[in-house]
Amino acid sequence: xxxxxxxxxxxxxxxxxxxxxxxxxxxxxxxxxxxxxxxxxxxxxxxxxxxxxxxxxxxxxxxxxxxxxxxxxxxxxxxxxxxxxxxxxxxxxxxxxxxxxxxxxxxxxxxxxxxxxxxxxxxxxxxxxxxxxxxxxxxxxxxxxxxxxxxxxxxxxxxxxxxxxxxxxxxxxxxxxxxxxxxxxxxxxxxxxxxxxxxxxxxxxxxxxxxxxxxxxxxxxxx
Numbered sequence: 271x272x273x274x275x276x277x278x279x280x281x282x283x284x285x286x287x288x289x290x291x292x293x294x295x296x297x298x299x300x301x302x303x304x305x306x307x308x309x310x311x312x313x314x315x316x317x318x319x320x321x322x323x324x325x326x327x328x329x330x331x332x333x334x335x336x337x338x339x340x341x342x343x344x345x346x347x348x349x350x351x352x353x354x355x356x357x358x359x360x361x362x363x364x365x366x367x368x369x370x371x372x373x374x375x376x377x378x379x380x381x382x383x384x385x386x387x388x389x390x391x392x393x394x395x396x397x398x399x400x401x402x403x404x405x406x407x408x409x410x411x412x413x414x415x416x417x418x419x420x421x422x423x424x425x426x427x428x429x430x431x432x433x434x435x436x437x438x439x440x441x442x443x444x445x446x447x448x449x450x451x452x453x454x455x456x457x458x459x460x461x462x463x464x465x466x467x468x469x470x471x472x473x474x475x476x477x478x479x480x481x482x483x484x485x486x487x488x489x490x491x492x493x
Contacts, residue, residue, distance in 0.1 A: 273365055273412035276401070280408065284336035286311065289409055290356045290401060298324030298333060302456055304367070308405050310358050321349065321358055322405065350396065357396060358403045362389065363416055365407040368423055372463025373470055381474050383467040387424060390417050424468075431468050435478055438489035441465040 280297045281287045287295045292313035297306050310321040324330040349358040361369040371386045393413060400413045410416070427448055434447045444465045445458070453461055469490045472478040478490045 273410040273416060275365070275408045275410050277409055280306070280308075284333045289403065290354050293354070293356060293358075293403070295403065295409065298330045299327075300325060301327060303454070304406060306406065308403065308407075310403055322360075354401075355397060355399060356401045356403065357393070357413065359393075359405070361405045362386075363393065363402060363413065363420070364404045365402070365410045365416065367406065368420060370460045370464055371467050372460060373466035374463060379470075381467075381470050383424065383471045384474065387421060390420060393417055427468055428472060431465075432472060432477060432492060435472075435490055435492045438481060438491045440487050440489050441469055444469065444490075 277287065277289070277295075281295055283297070283299075285296065289295045294311040296309050296311065298309055299305060300307055307322060307324055309324060312319040312321065323334070348360050348362050350356075357363075369386075371383050373380055373382060394417065396413060398414055399411055401409060401411055402413050402416070403409050430447055431444060434444060441462055442465075445453075445461050448465055448468065449457075449461045469478065469480075473480055473490065477493055479493045480488055480490050482488050
């Protein structure tokens with residue numbers, strides 16, 4: 271099943287589009303190659319609850335002033351309304367790209383890719399006709415198809431990594447295998463973290479072994 275997009279264009283800068291009863295969509299710019307983030311306004315009694323606010327740059331602040339003024343707080347999360355059949359999926363389920371899943375320095379032994387893949391199963395009981403409101407890209411229907419595609423994507427990445435590890439490689443040395451395009455400095459940081467996440471999952475499954483060289487570099491090889 272392919273994804274169905276009820277809206278083929280995003281809201282214009284500073285504009286708000288109603289997507290479901292009590293839920294409105296707006297979009298803010300980001301200063302990266304991923305150049306936008308979707309925001310959601312939820313009717314909340316006499317006020318409005320805001321799901322994410324964007325990055326506090328001049329362009330974003332100017333657009334907020336065109337919508338309404340007031341203290342704004344929020345962060346991307348997943349919210350499910352059974353009555354409306356609407357899922358605000360945040361970065362968990364995106365229609366085209368995959369969310370970045372990285373190992374970060376403060377949690378070097380975490381297994382975030384396993385946690386992410388396991389978390390996708392929590393969306394499967396939702397009806398196939400669920401309207402998904404993601405943080406990036408267009409709203410869509412076809413949740414179950416997208417969940418399958420996300421799992422297939424990471425399975426393919428894990429297989430590619432495993433095939434490359436016939437000789438010991440560091441996460442940095444694995445990046446060109448998993449990301450076959452030119453990366454800027456911002457993208458390289460996320461690519462390195464994601465390579466580590468794939469290596470960490472393979473290590474936890476016993477499919478690769480880690481060794482620390484005399485140079486202090488952690489390298490991984492197929493077990």
